[in-house]
Amino acid sequence: MIRNARCLLSGVTSRSGRRRCSIARTGSAFCPRRVLALFALLFGALALWTPPGAAQAGRTAPVLLIDGAIGPATSDYVVGGLERAAEENAPLVVIRMDTPGGLDSAMRGIIRAILRSPVPVVTYVSPSGARAASAGTYILYASHVAAMTPGTNLGAATPVQIGGGNPFAPPQQEKDKDGKDGTAPAAGAAEAKAINDAVAYIRSLAELRGRDADWAEAAVRTAASLSASAALERNVIDLVARDTDDLLEQLHGRTVVAGGKEITLDTRNLVLAEVAPDWRARFLGTITDPNVALILMMIGVYGLLFEFMNPGALYPGTIGAICLLTGLYAFAVLPVNYAGLALILLGIALMAAEAFSPSFGILGIGGFVAFVLGAAILIDTDVPQFRIAWPVLGAVALASLAMTVVIARLALVSHRRKVVSGREEMVGAEGTVLGWKDGAGHVFVHSERWRARGPGGLAAGAAVRVTALDGLTLAVEPIDMDAAAPPAAAR
Known part of the structure; x- marks a missing residue:
């Protein structure tokens, strides 16, 4: 047998070496059968061989990252990650979180996705020094398992300016004609309404997961906060883990209810894989920055104005239309104050009127003032990460003023110029x-x-x-x- 195999490899079939094992020269079927048998043995061995780690196939859990303020892009990224985890039958999903809070609509979108997820969701506040403030506290309460690393904190979940208010409202309610105090101020009523709604929401999440509902209410009403160890003692979270290995070890054997079914977590040999945001989430995160959205809108407005003043240029109009529509889409998914939006539209209209009916800067300056005032009150939230920065607002204002001056100067020069036709x-x-x-x-x-x-x-x-x-x-x-x-x- 060994000699035959050697013969197959060397091509020698006779002891004397006179005949060679060549299919082309002898036409014998002996060598092809040996070759086929050899290949069959090789493929069989490959089929039976299990590479290292193959026994753990399907034992990978995605890790979604919430780092920073929670906005539309974060919501889109987390909701999409949970849906993919359900499609792939992942054993669980870990959300690693460090957030100062965020927008109410984005937070509720994430919580709805967690509540309907058939895959257990573990929210882990990490690393040390991280926090789950405001909207992060709600997400932590909604998760099937809430975990924190030492040196982290949660709480301060009082809603701020949900739905907006009147920026021009007086600070105190005036008395009625009889000298008696009137009803509660509109701003105070709106604030109480938002707080009561938030209390009911977080208490329902606490009762659903069997966590401390009284402290949850205190976090909303009095902006209470807790450290990781204190949160564990108060039954606000389920466990404190030093790192992901410790987290997986403590999760093993825990039973949770997800998708209406009891699931016992098996985290032995489980590998955690971070899922980075895709290009769509990154693009959405960029354009939903109110500063970027405002700049896009300004580029769009002036691009269209240049196109109307110089028909046929194409480039200003094309770029302007794209930027304007992109900016409007960004503002559509952000909490917008309609008074600010109306002022911005008025400013755009006045600046366009200046371009078509030059008034030596009167309409342009009026449009500039309206645009700046509208931009200042446009975003209706107190979350610092979603407010227009004053340096950006100042730069946009100066650019608008410069463009208005240029248009007015061109109009004045054109008025004084000698007639060149007719x-x-x-x-x-x-x-x-x-x-x-x-x-x-x-x-x-x-x-x-x-x-x-x-x-x-x-x-x-x-x-x-x-x-x-x-x-x-x-x-x-x-x-x-x-x-x-x-x-x-x-x-």
Whole structure:
């Protein structure tokens, strides 16, 4: 057998070496069968061989990252990650969180996705020094398992300016005509309404997960906060883990209810894999920055204005339309104050009117003021990460003012400029006679051929000046009066 295998490899089939094992020369079926058998053994061994870690296939859990303020992009990223985990039948999902809070609509979108997820969701506040403040506290309460690392904190879940208010409202309610105090101020009523709604929401989450509902209410009403160890003692969270290995070890064997079913977590040999945001989430996160959205809107407005002032340029109009629509989409998913939006639209309209009906800057300056005021109150939230920065607002204001000054200056220069077309421009223009007979002919003025009438003595090549315009016929006179004099009689 060994000799035959060696023969297969070397091609020698006889002891004397006279015959070679060549299919092409001998046509024997002996060698092909040996070759096929050898390949069958190799493929069988490969099929039976299990590479290291293959026994753990399917034992990977995704890790979603919430780092920073929670906005539309964060919500889209987390909701999409939970949906993919459900499609792939992941054993669990870990949300590693460090957030100061965020927008109410984005937070509720994430919580809805967690509550309907058939895959257990473990929210882990990490690393040390991280926090789950405001919106992060709600997400922690909604998770199937709430965990924190030592040196972290949660709480301060009081809602701020949910739904907005009137920025021009007086600080105190005036008394009625009888001198008695009136009803509660509108701003106070709106604040109480938002707080009561938030209390009911977080208490429902606490009762659903069997956690301390009283402290949850205190976190909303009095902005209470807890450290990781204190939260564990108060039954606000389920466990404190030093790192992910410790987290997986403590999760093993824990039973949770997800998707209406009891699931016992098996975290032995489980591998955690971070899932980075895709290009769509990163793009959404960029344009939903209110500062970026405002700049995009400004570029869009001025791009369209330049296109309207110079039809056919194409580039300003195309870029402007794209930027304007992108900026409007960003504002559509952000909490917007409608008074601010109305002021911005008014400012755009006034600046456009300045471009088409120059008023020496009056409309432009009015549009600039309206635009700046609207931008200042546009975003209706107290979350610092989702407010327009004053340096950006100042830069946009200066750019708008500069553009208004440029447009006004161009309008003033155009108003003072000499007329370059029409009847006023033709009178006084000089030209050359092309042909002349009986006081009429053709002249060349402003690189154009015109019919003309004038003195009868003009000849071709004579210089003339336009004195009047009658329809499409010019009245001309010779510049050199001698050119129009009749020739002297021969003696």
